[in-house]
Amino acid sequence: MNKPFKDKVVWITGASAGIGEALALAFAKEEARLILSARRANELNRVAQQTGLPPLDILVLPFDLNDTSKATALAAQVINKFGRIDILINNGGNSQRSEAMQSSEALERQLMEVNYFSAVNISKAVLPYMKRQKSGHIVVLSSIAGKFGFYLRSSYSAAKHALHGYFESLRLETETLGISTLIVCPGKIKTNISINALTAQGETHNKMDASHEKAMLAETCATIILQSILQKKEEVLIGGKELLAVKLKRFFPKWFATVIRKQSPY
Ligand SMILES: NC(=O)c1ccc[n+]([C@@H]2O[C@H](COP(=O)([O-])OP(=O)(O)OC[C@H]3O[C@@H](n4cnc5c(N)ncnc54)[C@H](OP(=O)(O)O)[C@@H]3O)[C@@H](O)[C@H]2O)c1
Structure with missing residues (x-):
């Protein structure tokens, strides 16, 4: 069977749970070589073991997205082991359940750091290697909260909106180098x-x-992400009927304004 990701070196943040874990298992099935990152080393080791990949093909690289000042050194560790990096998936993140007026500046900065600046820093650390290779794929996990603001999500939504501005610009600047976003x-x-x-x-x-x-399974989400990478899509919406809100805002903004106010924050 054709395995287009075979031997590709894929770095996944937030790989200890949820969508990141499902991505790790999906790429392992494709015989990719993996770098798994998150804070909890024990959970990363559990996922690494579940992939069934031999130690030569997997690196557990734990760190906190709240401090990516050492991103260059982390990328160098990846290169030391694998010699290249084909796909970076900026997946790790934290959502928010607090009203803007109650949220401290510390919380707001943490949400921006973990959901936005970490993706910028890690991407910038791997881009020189991708430029040298003349190929690479940067993937970033935004959200429908990156398309419209919502109750209890002010800073989370702000961080996800910021990802669009940054990575749409980065795409234009790096696509001639063979790098897709x-x-x-x-x-x-x-x-x-x-x-x-x-x-x-x-x-x-x-x-x-x-x-x-009652939502879509993480495994289904991961399968769609792999397909979207292969198809070199620029953007993909993944989920159920909640995705209609994105279309509604774009094509019927007044209707959207009524509908969104009726949604539960939970
Ligand atoms: N699930 C959804 O409905 C949904 C919807 C829209 C967007 N997303 C986005 O999808 C991505 C994955 O979310 P998920 O649903 O899989 O959430 P999850 O199950 O809570 O998993 C989050 C992952 O991020 C890691 N992480 C969180 N804070 C971190 C930190 N400070 N440093 C390092 N790693 C950290 C966690 O690992 P550790 O705890 O081990 O650090 C974990 O591996 C996120 O960017 C999220 O915003 C999810």
Whole structure:
């Protein structure tokens, strides 16, 4: 069977759970070589073991997206082991469940750091290698919250909107170097994202939102991301009926303004 990702070197952040874990398993099935990052080394090792890849083909590289000042050194570690990097997936992130007026500056900065600046820093650390290779793929996980603001998501939504401005610009600047950029906008995917979302006090929300419980599986989301990379798509929306809101805002903004106010934040 044709395996277009065979031997490709793929670095996934947020690989210890949810969509990132599903991506790791999907790429492993394709016989890609993987770098798995997140904070929890034990969970990364669990995922690494589940991939069934031999140690030669996998690197567990834990770090905190809240501080990516050492991104260049991390990228150098990847190059030391694999000699190249074909696909970077900026997937790790944290959602928010707090009103703007209750949210501290510290929380707002953390949400921007983890959801926006980390993707910028890690991408900039791998781009020189991709330029040298004359090929590469940068993938970034935005959200439908990157398309419109929503209750309890002010800074999360701001960070996701920022990704579009940055990575659309980066795409224009690097496509002539052989580098492709894909922006992924999931709607609702069944992961622990709502449980892990940060509250005004910077603690975790610790509740599974009803809208996530019945949502698309992370495995399905991962399959669509792999297909979108192969098809060199620039942007992809992934999810269920919640994606209609994106079309509604674009084509019927007044109708959207009424509909969005009736949605539950959970
Ligand atoms: N699920 C959805 O409905 C949905 C919708 C739209 C967009 N998204 C986006 O999809 C991406 C993946 O989310 P998910 O649904 O898979 O969420 P998840 O199940 O909560 O997983 C989040 C991942 O990010 C990692 N992470 C979180 N904070 C981190 C930090 N400070 N440093 C390093 N790693 C960190 C976590 O690992 P550790 O805890 O081990 O660090 C975990 O691997 C996110 O960018 C999210 O915004 C998800």
